[in-house]
Each structure stands twice: as C-alpha cells, then as structure tokens.
Amino acid sequence: MLEKFTKWKANLAATDLSDQAEEGQLPQHVAIIMDGNGRWAKQKGLPRIAGHREGMKTVTSTVRIASNIGIEVLTLYAFSTENWKRPKKEVDYLLRLPERFLNAELPQLIENNVQVRLMGTTEDLPSYTLSAVEKAIEDTKHNTGMILNFALNYGSRFELVEAVKLIGKQVERGELSADMISEQHIHEQLMTSQLKDPDLLIRTSGEIRLSNFMLWQLAYSEFWFTDVLWPDFKEQDFMEAIAVYQKRKRRFGGV
Template sequence: MLEKLTKWKSSLSSQEGPKIEDVNVPRHIAIIMDGNGRWAKRKGLPRIAGHREGMKVINKVVRKADELGVEILTLYAFSTENWKRPKTEVDYLMKLPERFLNKELPMLMEKNVKVRLMGSIENLPEHTKRAVSKAVKDTEKNTGLILNFALNYGSRFELMEAVKKIANQIENGSLSAEEINESVLKENLMTAELRDPDLLIRTSGEIRLSNFMLWQVAYSEFWFTDVLWPDFDEQHLVEAIAVYQKRARRYGGV
C-alpha cells in the first residue's frame, strides 16, 4: 500500500488539487452512485445514457481506489426500490452488470480485484445472474481490492433477513435469546465478513442514505458532493479521502 501511495504522490507532484497522507487511508469506502438520470436530462439525453456514462466511471474509481490502497469498495448499483422505475430503464440497468463485467473482467484480474455481491440475487434476470456469478467465481482467488456490488439491495430487507436467520437459530436451539448481541447480528448480515465502511460517499447533492447499509454506516464518515456520478473522477475520490483524513473518529468517546 505504501509503495502505491508513494508512486501516486510522485506522479501528482506538479498537479493542483487536494493531497492525501500516506496513513489513515479509509480501508472500506462505500459509494451511493447517484445522478445518472439528471446528468442525462441536463444534456437532453435519455436516462439510459446517464447510466451508460456512469458505468464508465466505475473503472476509474476502482483503479484509483486500488492505487491508493483501499481494501474494500462497495458500490450501490441497484436498490430494492429501483424496480419501481419504468420497465425500459430497469431492463437496461439489468444489462449493465453483464456489459461492465464482460468488458472489465480482464482489468479486474490484472489488478487482483475480487468481485463480491450483496443483495437478493435470486430475483435478478438470468442473464444478470450468470454474468455476476461468473465474475465472482473467476475472481474468487484474487487477494487484492474487494469490489462489493450492492445489487438488488436494501438495508431494511437485509435487516429483516438477518432477524429471520437469528429466529431460525433460536428455533433450532443453536442460539438462545440471551446470546443475541451486536456480533451475532453482524454475523447474519450480508457484509458478515467485511469491516464496516470507514467513509461513505454520495454524489449528486442528495443528503440521505436511501436504505443503504443502515447498520454498517453507524460510525462511518460521510462525504456529500453536488457532482453527478457520470462527472465523478479520480480527483473527487482523492478530495473525499483528504476530507476524511482531517476528521477525528471518536466512536462516542472524547
């Protein structure tokens, strides 16, 4: 990680923009990628054009996050509420994971990136499930950055599923009600093997969580920007990390 940061800082020595420190890089960054539709509308384009452009940004963000030594990058790709959108838009959104992964899998393998999914995958179209399952399988032995896609994900659904799992454990006698604590709940979430996000980024100027990782971001640092996702680039990521590094995380202490 330090070697990557040293090379990156050297390459930026003559450039303008925020600088980040070698230490205290957020290990887990979660991003709510918002503003694709508004980006397209401002340009007089159909909404799907914004989603197509937004997909291209993922490549740049993954590369930069990997370069900076980020360990986990969680991207909110499709929520459980997004099914309410027009069918043509939903159908297009369901094709994007396949298009992205087919195109970017060589880069992900080269960068030693491990693809991971969280959400209700069973409800996705077959072509989407095949694409994401292949990416997960092909990268399962990679040991670098974890690229965690939240696909057909909603935090309330996740919490309800966790409660059901715990209830089943109590029913079959493997767990008692007295044994339920934060660790037990965490172990039954979709992020059981991941650390909680250190930094949450949301683009497009909206200041809300939109049912995203409600449990996991309890002590995350938040960074909101008016930049629409298709316009988000490496320097915006660096800016968010630079702000993060200036904050003191006290976790309720002093």
C-alpha cells in the same frame, strides 16, 4: 500502499486538502452511492439510459483508482430493491450494466488481482445479470487484492429483516437464547459478515441521505457528500474525498 497513495496525492496540488491530509490513514472500506446519472442525462437533453451508460465509465475509472491506491474493499450501490419502481425500460437497462461492465472489465480485474463479490438478493434478477456476476465471482475468487463488492438488488431493511429471521430460527431450534444475541451475532447474519464496516461513505449528486443503504454498517462511518453527478465524478473528486476523510478524527463515541 503509501507510495501508491503519495503518487496519487501529488495530483491534488490544486487543493489545500492534500497538504493537510495525513498519510497512512487510508480508509480500508469505501462505499459509494452512485447518484445523478438521470440528472446528468437530463441536463444534456439525453435519455436517462445515456446517463447510466456514462456512469458505467465512472465505475471503471473509480475501481481502477481505488485498487491502485490500496483501498481494501470498494462497495458500489449498483441497484436497490426500490429501483424496481422505475420504468421497465430503465430497469432492464440497469440490469444489463453488470453484464456489460464485467464482460468488458473482467480480464483487467483479474490482472489487477481484484476479487468480485455480490451483496443483495438474487431473487428476481434476470439470468443474464446473475450469470455474469457469478462468473466474475468464480473467476476472481482466489484474487487477494481489492474486494469489489456490488450491492445489487440490495436494500438494508430487507437485509436486516432477513438477519432477524435467521436469528429467530436459531432461537426456535434452541441453538440460541434471547439474552445471547449481541451486536456481533447480528453482524454475523448480515450480507457483509465477512467484511469490515465502511470507513467512508461517498454519495454523489448533492443528495444527503442513505437511501436504505447499509444502515447497520454505516453507524460510525465518515460521510462525504458532493454535488458532482456520478458521470462527472473523476479521480480528483475521489482523492478529495480520501483527503477529507484523512483530516477527520474518528472517536467512535469516545473522546
């Protein structure tokens, strides 16, 4: 893992962050809010869907980089529960992207030992989206490399409400009492129950907010925001985020 990272880090000679980063402190779980596709297209006088199409290329390169340097989990915020509010044409295009990405990249994901997972509600997802994701999950379920976790039709408040409902049913059945409920018990009801919480959150496009993304899980994550629009997010940007993360002292409320 460290040898892989050292090779990637050598490409950061243009920034002094690489010289200050401590090797061996790679984030295990990186989560990304991929923002700025629409603005990228607008700046170029193109329709918004052109930005989403270009952004898919960035997904491909980012997955490759993260897997190559030894990231254990990469969670990508692909479609939120709020994105249904967008124009129907754009929503339809966004929900075609997982199918297009997986049809093109699944062989490479399998070859690179990447395991695909889904986080979100499958309700209302079109059959072509769901079938493509389910096939990728099935075909990669025995892979032992990086977990590529798509947050698709995902919203953190929805997730938390569903977790509360599950706990409420356990209490109703007499399986659990109120004073037995702990942080660990809540964690076990979340869609990420089998994953470590993100160590690093990256958000592109200059926006500085969480947008209903992993509100519980990001409690002690390190945040890195960049003005770079997602279609322009390159290897250099990803590695800069990693280098900044490595400089930070994580205390988790301690000293």
